[in-house]
Amino acid sequence: MTVEIPDSDAIKQAVKNAFSKHGTTVDELIPVLNDINRALGYLPAQALQEVSTTLRVPKSQLFSVASFYQMLSTKPRGKHVIQFCESAPCHVVGGREVWDAVCDHLKIEDGQTTPDGMWTLLTVSCLGVCGVGPVMVVDDDMYGNVTPAQVPEILARYS
């Protein structure tokens, strides 16, 4: 299995949904891109083209925005995305050991996607739940106080 690419209609629909929710003013650009990214998993070139036409924003600006923000991606990601906090508060309470366990388990490194398209592994800056570090987020599920031993069990919940 490889990473799935959404078809043209799905992209059109996602763009339409985002605009109907946020409106078509340029100050809503980032919320709109956020929504499309969430719906499709990334920002396909076709989606950026449509946003560009509707908002009358140059494509160059859209690509610079899309590649600047950490939550936006211009490349397809795996079926499940793991975000691992690498900031200091998680680091001092055992984050590094958990990170090693995740890498060992999936056999990939930061920024990579597993060959079967299942997992994308990303390190991120603080997620704002530092009271329960080390913190790892799988898709929308947050896991706190993670230990290396828990990693295989947590990842096994996703298929």
Add this chain to the structure above:
Amino acid sequence: MKHTRAMVLVSGDPLSLERGAMDVYNRLQDEIKAFGIDQEVNVTLVPELGRHDAAPLVVVYPEAVIYGPVKPENVHYLVEEHLYKGRVAAELQASVKELSGKIAWLTARKGTLPAEQRIVLERAGLIDPTSVEDYIVHDGYQALGKVLAEMKPTDVIDLVSKSGLRGRGGAGFPTGTKWGFVAKAPGSPKYVICNADESEPGTFKDRLLLEGDPHCLVEAMVIAAYAVGASEGYIYVRGEYSLAQERLHLAILQAKEMGFLGKNIFNTDFSFDLHIHSGAGAYICGEETALIESIEGKTGQPRSRPPFPTTHGLWGKPTLVNNVETLANIPAIIRHGAEWYRSFGTPSSPGTKVYTILGNVNMTGLIEVPMGITLREVITIYAKGMKDGKAFKFAQTGGSSGSVIPASLQDTPMDFDSFNKAGVSLGSGALLICNEDNCVVDMAKVLLNFFRKESCGKCNPCRIGCQRSWEILNAISEGRGKMEDLPVLMELSANLANLSNCGLGQTAGTPIHDILTHFRAEVEAHIRLKVCPAGVCRMREKVLR
């Protein structure tokens, strides 16, 4: 009409949720219905009850009995005993040993522990954040009513100036002065922006307020808009805080329905509209001009200052940008007056400060205490000492942009001026307490890695300086360092501080400066002896030929 006689709070922080808080919450509702008391008892899932011990917690008001850890199978008994029969279900109560001082602020209300002073977080975790009525019952929108009925915009600014409130985003700029600048600035429309892009590692105070008391922020923003003459406002919430965004959306909707927001507020001719703007994951957008760029739909690259946003902000118009915590102080100041506010904290930094306590201590969590408390007090009283009895080595304050504070400075009062004098920074209020098992080189490496990735890349000192510093620190931590690297590091650190365009670069070199000032011997051991004294760094080659 529903008449509530008891209120049940369930802790919904990530740890509690992981331990089954949602099951407990659902079970509670089912059981309460089964006993036929659902018209009298209100159950609320609150974001956070302050501390993470004995999670999930269930707190029953008005008696303020704390149960925990509660399992779904305990719920039937709890409801029957406490809510139906009215007896405390003693077996389920969190044990004294577990709780002594741990939910300090809950017990403080009963007068048993002096502990904390809550102004900003007065209501967070105690009221139903999805109910505007609940907020109003707890003095909500009273301050706004007072402002619109009795005060002129200049009166409001005078009052805020007199209270001595200083910005809680890290810089500590006097809030009243900033409001004055915007009010006097020519041009219209004017904008009010709340900076809720809380991305400083180790800080989650704003999330707690946004999730637990969203109306407080809405009220404060309307007051601020009235004072400076703004007609439109934005709350810039970081993209990761989806629950906070949801709660704010609801709060704005409710406030509009009630006439606290929108056209002709309280039937006066003052109108104000408020939007929520979601970020997309960029630390730099916490910098106010980057945040403004981001709202305008661009990459978050800070502008050159001056001109400041107070005169040339969003769309080039006068704009007030305040932190969440700063704004959350406003309604209380209006209600109780400047004198009252000045009775907390120190003369130059009045009021309270919310700190997040993290790291190798017995208790992590969040406290709101008067300004001027010392680090030693925080560790011994609120954090209940160091974990496993290890020694306190250093604290990293204020998130990444703060300082590395050695144990020798732990008696410095934590307020803006005392910290400035000691050459350290208070920052956003995160206190990462580290024990002897942590290595300063490793810590600096982690912090610089953060800046290296989060630098927006606009100006050279920061873009190149962070990367190069990280490379050198990485080499030192792997036993590849040279003594000549140290002066280079110092120079990079100074260049970052002096030449960078914005706060990110200006503070990025602080950890390097701090570890070389306070922990030079430890750094040199990595280079001269190829040994990490704390045993953290994985030295690749023990002997370098």
